[in-house]
Amino acid sequence: VMGSLPEGQRQALECAYFEGMSHSEIAEKTGQPLGTVKTRIRSAMEVLKKVLS
Amino acid sequence: LSNGEHIRLEELELYALGALPENEAAALEAHVAGCDECAAGLAQARAAAALLAFSVNQERSAGTVKAELMGRVRANLEAENRPAWPAKVGAARADGAVARPRAQTGGNWWNWALVAAAVLLALMSFGLSWQNRRITAELAKQRKAAESMIHDREQIEKLVSTLAAPDTVTVKLAGTENAANASGTVKFNAKSGVVLYSADLPALPPGKSYQMWLVPANGAPISAGLLGPGGQAWGNLWTAQVPENVQAKAFAVTIEPVGGLAQPSGPKVLLGAI
Numbered sequence: 001v002m003g004s005l006p007e008g009q010r011q012a013l014e015c016a017y018f019e020g021m022s023h024s025e026i027a028e029k030t031g032q033p034l035g036t037v038k039t040r041i042r043s044a045m046e047v048l049k050k051v052l053s
Numbered sequence: 054l055s056n057g058e059h060i061r062l063e064e065l066e067l068y069a070l071g072a073l074p075e076n077e078a079a080a081l082e083a084h085v086a087g088c089d090e091c092a093a094g095l096a097q098a099r100a101a102a103a104l105l106a107f108s109v110n111q112e113r114s115a116g117t118v119k120a121e122l123m124g125r126v127r128a129n130l131e132a133e134n135r136p137a138w139p140a141k142v143g144a145a146r147a148d149g150a151v152a153r154p155r156a157q158t159g160g161n162w163w164n165w166a167l168v169a170a171a172v173l174l175a176l177m178s179f180g181l182s183w184q185n186r187r188i189t190a191e192l193a194k195q196r197k198a199a200e201s202m203i204h205d206r207e208q209i210e211k212l213v214s215t216l217a218a219p220d221t222v223t224v225k226l227a228g229t230e231n232a233a234n235a236s237g238t239v240k241f242n243a244k245s246g247v248v249l250y251s252a253d254l255p256a257l258p259p260g261k262s263y264q265m266w267l268v269p270a271n272g273a274p275i276s277a278g279l280l281g282p283g284g285q286a287w288g289n290l291w292t293a294q295v296p297e298n299v300q301a302k303a304f305a306v307t308i309e310p311v312g313g314l315a316q317p318s319g320p321k322v323l324l325g326a327i
Binding site for chain 1: 062063064066067070071072073074098101102104105108109
């Protein structure tokens with residue numbers, strides 16, 4: 001399921017959930033603004049909830 | 054962090070994913086502790102986060118992973134000398150108190166539950182043991198009563214068969230000069246040695262008893278029981294067992310000391326010849 005997510009969303013979610021990084025750390029790692037990171041994670045969670053639940 | 058009054062959903066999700074910095078996480082926890090709506094939102098976010106574990110291909114870990122992981126946990130515990138629970142849980146309490154680990158609380162609860170269960174089992178065991186003893190005693194009593202009834206039935210059947218047997222003789226007893234108005238009847242079966250009799254006799258002085266005697270064709274009289282205490286009665290009938298196959302020529306009743314004697318010594322009150 002993770003593989004079906006857009007690259008940005010997948011990367012943000014992996015960093016948060018599987019690597020235990022905070023959103024600011026993810027923003028720093030990916031070079032994206034904090035708001036973008038949050039939005040990507042939010043969107044990714046929505047997709048996963050629909051697919052998995 | 055919040056959109057006025059409540060925490061935004063993405064913040065709750067970030068928290069559920071563990072992606073909020075500690076200071077933001079603490080603020081969120083403080084708010085959630087007093088806000089049912091945000092608490093419900095957090096529960097949903099946690100449920101969604103839990104699904105993430107199933108979003109990747111499931112692969113079996115190497116056999117050593119668990120051992121290594123547990124080894125690290127043990128090493129950390131020993132280094133910190135405290136039970137394991139997430140640091141965030143302790144820091145999360147708004148009142149500053151450190152939450153007690155569930156395992157410890159649960160352990161105490163289980164200990165008390167086990168003690169209570171042990172006491173309950175001991176009481177039940179004692180109760181069952183007592184009940185078992187009571188039932189065993191009652192069973193023994195019933196068994197004894199049943200044996201007594203079986204014995205009585207056998208005796209009655211024997212008496213009935215004796216009365217009905219063609220070789221049973223009936224002997225009429227008449228009162229002697231010692232008891233002119235007395236009378237009696239004897240049923241005797243020589244083959245089985247059963248003697249059955251009834252009598253109409255005057256009252257006895259204290260310390261005395263009537264005793265039935267079989268007078269054989271040859272030899273000394275044989276006791277055929279007492280007509281009173283010590284004798285065997287079925288209602289108004291008395292019965293006794295004498296040696297089998299004795300040829301009787303008469304029956305007699307004498308007055309003897311209570312309990313009877315081996316040979317007659319007192320006055321005859323009834324006499325009847327076969």
